Amino acid sequence: MGVVMKNIYGCTLEDLENYFMKIGEKKFKATQVFEWLYKKRIHSFEEMRNVKKNTIEQMQRDFCMDTLSIEDKKVGKDVYKYLFTLKDNEHVEAVLMEHDYGKSLCVSTQVGCNMGCMFCESGRRKRIRNLKTEEMVLQFLKIEADLNIRITHVVLMGIGEPFDNYENVMAFISILNTGKGIDLGARHITVSTSGVIPKIQEFMKEKRQVNLAISLHAPNNEIRNKIMPINKAYPLNELFPVLKEYSKKTNRRLTFEYILLSGINDSEACALELAQRIRGMNAYVNLIPYNETSHLEFKKSKTDTIMRFYDLLKKQDIQVTIRREFGSEVDAACGQLRSKYEEEKHE
Ligand code: SF4
Numbered sequence: 001m002g003v004v005m006k007n008i009y010g011c012t013l014e015d016l017e018n019y020f021m022k023i024g025e026k027k028f029k030a031t032q033v034f035e036w037l038y039k040k041r042i043h044s045f046e047e048m049r050n051v052k053k054n055t056i057e058q059m060q061r062d063f064c065m066d067t068l069s070i071e072d073k074k075v076g077k078d079v080y081k082y083l084f085t086l087k088d089n090e091h092v093e094a095v096l097m098e099h100d101y102g103k104s105l106c107v108s109t110q111v112g113c114n115m116g117c118m119f120c121e122s123g124r125r126k127r128i129r130n131l132k133t134e135e136m137v138l139q140f141l142k143i144e145a146d147l148n149i150r151i152t153h154v155v156l157m158g159i160g161e162p163f164d165n166y167e168n169v170m171a172f173i174s175i176l177n178t179g180k181g182i183d184l185g186a187r188h189i190t191v192s193t194s195g196v197i198p199k200i201q202e203f204m205k206e207k208r209q210v211n212l213a214i215s216l217h218a219p220n221n222e223i224r225n226k227i228m229p230i231n232k233a234y235p236l237n238e239l240f241p242v243l244k245e246y247s248k249k250t251n252r253r254l255t256f257e258y259i260l261l262s263g264i265n266d267s268e269a270c271a272l273e274l275a276q277r278i279r280g281m282n283a284y285v286n287l288i289p290y291n292e293t294s295h296l297e298f299k300k301s302k303t304d305t306i307m308r309f310y311d312l313l314k315k316q317d318i319q320v321t322i323r324r325e326f327g328s329e330v331d332a333a334c335g336q337l338r339s340k341y342e343e344e345k346h347e
Contacts, residue, residue: 008037008063009141010134012174013181023058033059034180041145068138070146082143086111086135090128092159094139099324102152102188107139109169110160115194117215118227119261119290119298122159130165136172140182154184157192157213157257163199170206177208186210192257197234197242204246213255213286214243218265219273227264240277247282254283259290260301260309271309275316284319291325 011019016030029051036048044065045056071091072083078098083091092108111128113120136156144151154176156162162169169191176184192213193200203212218224224231247254256278260266274285287310290300301309306322313320 005064007134008065009137010132012171013178031180038181068142094158096143103149104153105151106155106158107136108158108160109156109162109165113160115161116229121293133168133171137175153188155190161194162191163193163196166199173210194230195234195239200242204249213257216256217259219270219277223265256283256285258285259288260306261290262299262301266301266305266309271312275313275318286321286323288323289325
């Protein structure tokens with residue numbers, strides 16, 4: 001069996017510094033290499049003109065620069081949806097959304113997902129594997145190059161539970177955030193979790209000021225148990241004390257994602273219960289109109305129900321926004337493009 005080479009896009013600056021010291025080179029070489037990769041965006045080792053020939057040859061022996069291929073791309077109003085093929089022929093999606101405040105990329109972190117949220121297309125397929133760091137970095141680089149843009153925000157909210165792939169996700173964030181790397185501000189990066197308590201506790205200790213979003217989607221255990229199996233392992237009465245500790249320790253504002261599902265979690269009583277649960281926390285609620293999919297029976301809440309929910313939260317002094325709807329015309333619900341592609345392939 002051949003040796004699997006490490007992909008250079010999977011290395012943090014620290015990994016490269018350790019590498020260069022190990023091969024008897026100066027630590028600062030790592031910064032030079034990082035600049036070639038992320039500032040000048042070269043595509044081969046030979047293009048690193050200030051690096052000595054024998055160092056380049058050594059790097060070619062130790063690393064590969066394999067990239068991802070774009071299998072499909074759908075364009076809608078202010079939204080671009082990409083389907084990538086990975087080396088082992090698996091597929092993941094990433095979505096670029098154009099907001100007034102900038103260009104935001106939603107990145108996938110796993111192939112499939114084990115969380116099994118009932119309303120989610122991605123959750124219909126169990127996790128096959130975690131994405132490697134480079135597979136997340138390359139979603140970013142490929143889309144920037146394809147659209148010839150600078151991405152201003154990254155949300156880890158695509159296929160997968162990021163905290164189920166903690167180490168690779170943290171390395172990805174490090175590459176995004178490092179000044180010599182992609183140099184995206186920590187406050188422009190958001191990790192979204194369905195509520196994996198031990199990992200939230202670990203994340204609390206991280207130095208970077210990255211935002212945390214919680215996929216809440218229900219104001220109580222009764223409803224949450226029905227739509228998010230993870231709630232049985234980490235119920236709200238255990239999750240909230242940890243979130244309060246998180247806010248206190250980090251001083252960072254939390255986001256609660258709340259997909260409004262018709263007849264399930266969109267009643268006035270739900271809005272009031274939600275307000276009561278988060279009152280006093282440094283947090284805001286992001287209401288998300290549901291993207292219906294043909295495989296799942298959940299329905300999107302009516303517009304006046306959404307507005308009523310929003311008003312009730314406002315009246316309770318809760319900070320709240322309604323996410324603009326993106327791309328029902330491009331199957332923007334996470335996992336939809338991939339499942340469509342795979343169905344067609346298997347027909
Ligand atoms: S919503 Fe997120 S955590 Fe839940 S099944 Fe889908 S991808 Fe997984």
